Amino acid sequence: MTILTSIYQYGIYLGIAGFTLGGSLLGYCIYGVVRTMRQARLFGVPLVDRQEIEFVETGRVVLCMEGPLLSRRFAHLEYDLTGPDGMAAKSRSALLRARSSSFTKARLELRVYDIACPGRYVFQIRGLEGAKPSDGEHEMVFTRPHFLRSMVYLLGIVLGACLTIGSIVLFFLRLASVCS
Numbered sequence: 001m002t003i004l005t006s007i008y009q010y011g012i013y014l015g016i017a018g019f020t021l022g023g024s025l026l027g028y029c030i031y032g033v034v035r036t037m038r039q040a041r042l043f044g045v046p047l048v049d050r051q052e053i054e055f056v057e058t059g060r061v062v063l064c065m066e067g068p069l070l071s072r073r074f075a076h077l078e079y080d081l082t083g084p085d086g087m088a089a090k091s092r093s094a095l096l097r098a099r100s101s102s103f104t105k106a107r108l109e110l111r112v113y114d115i116a117c118p119g120r121y122v123f124q125i126r127g128l129e130g131a132k133p134s135d136g137e138h139e140m141v142f143t144r145p146h147f148l149r150s151m152v153y154l155l156g157i158v159l160g161a162c163l164t165i166g167s168i169v170l171f172f173l174r175l176a177s178v179c180s
Contacts, residue, residue, distance in 0.1 A: 015171025022163030029156035067138035084119035
């Protein structure tokens with residue numbers, strides 16, 4: 001009980017310190033998740049049946065669809081990535097399909113490819129059924145995996161928001177009791 005009494009007694013000071021710490025953590029984590037999303041992007045390609053793309057390094061890449069909010073253009077499409085040796089690149093469906101969106105666009109992870117060797121790959125999309133006028137607004141984006149780092153920043157955002165809100169509540173509760 002003495003801990004709660006001490007917290008309440010120094011509530012104004014703890015509220016100011018908590019607000020500063022929580023706001024700083026919130027700003028750092030929001031900046032970090034935006035920076036992570038920008039750094040993870042390798043390149044984007046237009047929505048066409050077949051095209052050649054080049055990977056300059058090996059490792060995992062994530063195929064994402066990006067387009068206007070609530071777009072159905074990507075429904076029932078299948079994707080193939082063939083390496084410079086003519087063999088299909090190893091791939092799997094994204095287990096946890098990370099989504100991100102802004103006010104006008106949304107991005108959804110689809111597949112994870114293992115790029116065994118750098119070079120020119122053939123990327124094919126099956127099921128497009130010809131070009132549509134809105135295809136200029138849609139894009140296939142290749143990124144580096146960033147899901148875990150984004151989740152850590154998301155947890156930091158939640159913690160920072162809780163700390164900020166809690167400190168505001170503590171500050172005004174203590175301030176109200178001082179003034180009365």
